[in-house]
Amino acid sequence: MIGIVVVSHSAKLAEAAVSLALAMVPSGHPRVLVAAGAGVERDGSAIIGTDATVVAAAIDELSDTDGVLVLMDLGSAVLSAELALEFVTATVPVTLSAAPFVEGLLAATVRAAGGASLAEVAAEAESALTAKRGQLAPAEPVSAAGQPAAGPAAPAAPRRARRLVLRNRLGLHARPAALLASENGVGAAEVQVRLERTGAVASAVSPTALMGLGSRGGDAVEVSAAGSQADEVLDRIEALVESGFGELDEPASPSAAPAPTGRELAQPIGVSPGRAAGPVVHLAPALDAPVEAPALPSDQRALAAERLEGAASTVSTRLAERAESSEGAARDILAATALMATDPGLIDAATAAVRDRGTEPARAVWDAAGALIDLLAGVGGRTAERVADVRDVRDRIVAELSGRSVPGVPERAEPFVLIARDLAPADTATLDPASCVALVTEEGGPTSHTAIIARSLGIPAVVAARGALAIAEGTTVLVDGETGRVTVDPSAAELAALAMAPDVSAFTGHGATADGHPVALMANVGSGEEAQAAARGGAEGIGLLRTEFLFLGRAEAPSVDEQVAAYRGVMAAFPGRKVVVRTLDAGADKPLPFVTLEGEENPALGVRGLRTARRHPDILDAQLTAIAEAAAAETARVQVMAPMVATVEEAAAFVELCHRKGIATAGVMIETPAAAVSAPELLAAVDFASLGTNDLTQYTMAADRVVGELAELNDPWQPAVLRLIGTVGAAGATTRTPVGVCGEAGADPLLAVVLVGLGVSSLSMAVRALPRVAQRLGTVTLDECRRAAEEAVAASSPAEARARARAALGG
Ligand code: PEP
Ligand code: MG
Numbered sequence: 001m002i003g004i005v006v007v008s009h010s011a012k013l014a015e016a017a018v019s020l021a022l023a024m025v026p027s028g029h030p031r032v033l034v035a036a037g038a039g040v041e042r043d044g045s046a047i048i049g050t051d052a053t054v055v056a057a058a059i060d061e062l063s064d065t066d067g068v069l070v071l072m073d074l075g076s077a078v079l080s081a082e083l084a085l086e087f088v089t090a091t092v093p094v095t096l097s098a099a100p101f102v103e104g105l106l107a108a109t110v111r112a113a114g115g116a117s118l119a120e121v122a123a124e125a126e127s128a129l130t131a132k133r134g135q136l137a138p139a140e141p142v143s144a145a146g147q148p149a150a151g152p153a154a155p156a157a158p159r160r161a162r163r164l165v166l167r168n169r170l171g172l173h174a175r176p177a178a179l180l181a182s183e184n185g186v187g188a189a190e191v192q193v194r195l196e197r198t199g200a201v202a203s204a205v206s207p208t209a210l211m212g213l214g215s216r217g218g219d220a221v222e223v224s225a226a227g228s229q230a231d232e233v234l235d236r237i238e239a240l241v242e243s244g245f246g247e248l249d250e251p252a253s254p255s256a257a258p259a260p261t262g263r264e265l266a267q268p269i270g271v272s273p274g275r276a277a278g279p280v281v282h283l284a285p286a287l288d289a290p291v292e293a294p295a296l297p298s299d300q301r302a303l304a305a306e307r308l309e310g311a312a313s314t315v316s317t318r319l320a321e322r323a324e325s326s327e328g329a330a331r332d333i334l335a336a337t338a339l340m341a342t343d344p345g346l347i348d349a350a351t352a353a354v355r356d357r358g359t360e361p362a363r364a365v366w367d368a369a370g371a372l373i374d375l376l377a378g379v380g381g382r383t384a385e386r387v388a389d390v391r392d393v394r395d396r397i398v399a400e401l402s403g404r405s406v407p408g409v410p411e412r413a414e415p416f417v418l419i420a421r422d423l424a425p426a427d428t429a430t431l432d433p434a435s436c437v438a439l440v441t442e443e444g445g446p447t448s449h450t451a452i453i454a455r456s457l458g459i460p461a462v463v464a465a466r467g468a469l470a471i472a473e474g475t476t477v478l479v480d481g482e483t484g485r486v487t488v489d490p491s492a493a494e495l496a497a498l499a500m501a502p503d504v505s506a507f508t509g510h511g512a513t514a515d516g517h518p519v520a521l522m523a524n525v526g527s528g529e530e531a532q533a534a535a536r537g538g539a540e541g542i543g544l545l546r547t548e549f550l551f552l553g554r555a556e557a558p559s560v561d562e563q564v565a566a567y568r569g570v571m572a573a574f575p576g577r578k579v580v581v582r583t584l585d586a587g588a589d590k591p592l593p594f595v596t597l598e599g600e601e602n603p604a605l606g607v608r609g610l611r612t613a614r615r616h617p618d619i620l621d622a623q624l625t626a627i628a629e630a631a632a633a634e635t636a637r638v639q640v641m642a643p644m645v646a647t648v649e650e651a652a653a654f655v656e657l658c659h660r661k662g663i664a665t666a667g668v669m670i671e672t673p674a675a676a677v678s679a680p681e682l683l684a685a686v687d688f689a690s691l692g693t694n695d696l697t698q699y700t701m702a703a704d705r706v707v708g709e710l711a712e713l714n715d716p717w718q719p720a721v722l723r724l725i726g727t728v729g730a731a732g733a734t735t736r737t738p739v740g741v742c743g744e745a746g747a748d749p750l751l752a753v754v755l756v757g758l759g760v761s762s763l764s765m766a767v768r769a770l771p772r773v774a775q776r777l778g779t780v781t782l783d784e785c786r787r788a789a790e791e792a793v794a795a796s797s798p799a800e801a802r803a804r805a806r807a808a809l810g811g
Helices: 011-023 052-061 075-087 101-113 118-126 130-135 174-181 207-212 230-242 298-324 328-340 344-357 361-379 387-402 425-429 449-457 492-500 528-536 560-571 609-614 617-633 648-660 673-677 679-684 693-701 719-735 749-757 767-777 782-793 798-808
Strands: 003-008 032-036 068-072 094-097 160-165 192-195 201-203 220-225 269-272 275-282 416-420 436-441 461-463 476-480 485-488 520-525 541-546 578-582 637-642 665-670 688-691 739-741 762-765
Touching: 003 011, 003 052, 003 075, 003 101, 011 032, 011 101, 032 052, 052 068, 052 075, 068 075, 068 101, 068 118, 075 094, 075 344, 094 118, 101 118, 160 230, 174 207, 174 230, 174 328, 201 207, 207 328, 207 344, 207 361, 220 230, 269 449, 275 436, 275 492, 298 328, 298 344, 298 361, 298 387, 328 387, 344 361, 344 387, 361 387, 416 476, 436 449, 436 476, 449 461, 461 476, 476 492, 520 528, 520 578, 520 767, 528 541, 528 560, 528 767, 541 560, 541 762, 560 578, 560 617, 609 617, 617 637, 617 648, 637 648, 637 688, 648 665, 648 679, 665 673, 665 679, 673 679, 673 693, 673 719, 679 688, 679 719, 688 719, 693 719, 719 739, 719 782, 719 798, 749 762, 749 767, 749 782, 749 798, 762 767, 782 798
Parallel strands: 003 032, 003 068, 068 094, 275 416, 416 436, 436 461, 520 541, 520 762, 541 578, 578 637, 637 665, 665 688, 688 739, 739 762
Antiparallel strands: 160 220, 192 201, 192 220, 269 461, 275 476, 476 485
16 A cells, blocks of 8 residues: 655644545555654744655655655645655655645545555546536636636646746846845745746746846746745736846946057956056965765765755855845845855755765765856856856855865955956955955956955956966056056056055045035944944044934834944944934835835835834834933934925924934935925024935936936936035025035035035045045035036036036036
C-alpha cells in the first residue's frame, strides 16, 4: 500500500483534513503522515509555516510503503516539499501532487486503501475536483484584462496573469529583480514572469533568474500568480512595474570621453566628476578557483551542504548589516547583493552539486557562480554589468568556507588611486574618500555600481579604461572623472595645475560670498550617524533633520523617551550650533500605517506633513515634548519647523504650540505655492522659514516629483519657482525673518548663487555637496548674486535661466 504525506502550514488544518479522509475508510486505511508547521515559538505556540526537513523525515518514515504521495496546501508548502526531496534518504518512489488539498487527500486515501499503485492514486487525487466542477456552473478564471486566463489543463489553483510593460530603461536588472523577488507574497503566490519577446520564463523568487531573462525597458512581460492572494500580489507587482522600480528619473549616462591621446588610456568613460592624482594601488587579487577534490562520501554530503548554506547566510547577513549602516545608493546596492548571497539561482545549484555529486562546498559555489556569470554575460548590456556582483558574492562565500580573508580594497593610510578590473558593490560601498582619491576600472559602464557609488561618495571615477591594470602599483596617475582622462606619470606642470585648482574636496566650515556676506552652509540629515558625518564634513549646523527615520517601518509612534534619546544623538554632534528639527513629514512618498490614510486618491495633495496632526494631534504633541526635552539637555541651538504648511493660520498655530512647549524658535517650511504667495503675512507669524524646494517645485509645476517623465518640469530653475522663491526672499527682508533653503536646489552651486541673490540667508544640503557650493559662493559678491538672480527670474525657461545666471557671473 502507498503512504501519504500531508504538507500544510497549519498542523490543525492538516490533522482535521486527515481525520476527515480516514473517516472515509474506517478499516484498512493507508498510513497518512502530517508534516506541518515550522517549529514552535519560545512560548511553545506553533509557528505557521512549513519545513523541508520535517517533510523529508515524514517521507523517510514511509520508506517501507510502495510509494509516497505528497499533498501540499499553499505556495511555500510546495517549495518545502520540493526541497525535501533533496534531503530524503529513503529510496521509496515519491510523487508530489498538484491535487487540491482536501479533495485530493480524500480521493487519494480512498484509492490507496483499495490497494492502487502510486500512479493511480496520484491520478485519482489530481482529478478530485471533477465532481465538484460538474456540480457547479463552470466559471472560467478571467485575467485582469478581461480575457480568459490561459491556465493549465486542470488547475488546482487557477493562475491569474497580467501583461505589463517594463517602464524603466533597463528592465529587470539587479535592483528591480531584487525588489520584485522580495515583494510580499511572491513566493506564496508562485509568481512567474514570462518575457514576451523570447518566451523565457523565470520564477520571481529568484533575482538571478529574473535578471537572466535579459529584459529591457519597453519589453512586455506576462506576470502570473496563483492562490487566493494572486490578485493582491499582482496589484503590488503592477504598481512596482508602473513606478519603473523607482528608476524613471535615472540620470542620463555621462557622455563618452574624448578620444584618448598619448599616455592616456583607450576608451575610458568619466562617470564621477572631479580630478585627483595619486599612486596606484591595485585591488587585492580575487581568490583562485578551489581545487577539485575527490567526491565527498554520501554520509557527509548533507552536512557539507548545510555548511555551504550557513556560509551563504553569514555572508548575506553581513552584507545586510553593512547595508543598514550605509546610506543612499550604497545601501540599496548592498541590500541587493545580500539578497544575491542567498539567491536560490546560485545557492540551490551549489547545494545540489554537494548533495548529488559530493562536490566540495567551495568548489560547488565556484562552479554554480561560474554558470551564472556565463548566463549574465551572455545576456549582455546592463545585465552583464552584474557579473561583478556574482563574483563578489562567490568570493565572499568561498572565503567564508575556507577561512581565508576576503579580497577587496586594501587599507592604506596614504591617499591612493584604486585600479581594478571592476569593483564589487561591497568594495565600492566601503571605500573611504579620504584615502581613495580616485577610481579607475577596466570594466563597468556608466550604470555600474562603481559609477553609482563613486558619484554618491564624491570620488572621481573613470570606467572602461582598458589596460589600466597594466599600470604598476606605485605609479602616479592623474584621473579626470569628468572627461574620463587617465594620465599615467603626469608632468610636474600637470600636477602643479591640479594643486592650483580650487580645493572642492573639503569645506572650511564657513560659508560666505567673496565680499564676506555670510551664508550659513548646513547639512540635511536623517539620523545621529549622519549628523556626526555632517559635523566631520564641516557643516555649520543641521538645516534639516528629517525625523521620519524614527517612525518609518514601525507599527506605532516611538515613545517620548526613545525620541529624546534619538534627537539628543543628533544635537550632540553640533554643540552650540544650529539644529533645525522638522516635525514628522508622513504621507505621499513617506506613508506611515499608523498616521496616514490608506488609499488616498491623491496622497501628495492629501493628509500629509503638518496636516496629519489634524487626526493625530497626540503624535505632534509627543514629538514636540521630546524635542523640547532633548533641546534642554543639549547645548545645540534647536529650532523646530513644520512641513507642508499652506495657510497663515496653520503656521501661527504651529508656532504658538511650539512656544507653549518651551521651544523658543519655531518656523515652517515653504513647500506650497500658497505659503510662498502668502509669505508677507506668513513670515510675520513665524520665527524663520525654510524653503523646501523639492516640494515647492512639484506643487508649483503640478508635476509629481517622483515621475521621471516630468523631470524637466520638476526643475527648481523653472522661472515660476524662482519667482516664488523671490517673493519669499523679499518678504524675509521686509519682515526681518530668516529664510533658508533645505531642498536639493541648495546643492546646485550655480543655483545656490541665485538663491542667495533672491534673499536666502542659509543653505542646507547633503554634506557631500557643501565643498562645491562653498567654493562657488566664495567666487562671487553679493551684488553679483543679485544680478544673477534678476537674470534668472526674468528668463522664460530653466535653460535660459541657467544661461543668463552664468552670463551674469561672467560665463
Ligand atoms: C523639500 O521638499 O524640499 C524638502 C526638503 O523636504 P522633503 O524632500 O523631505 O520632502
Ligand atoms: Mg518636502
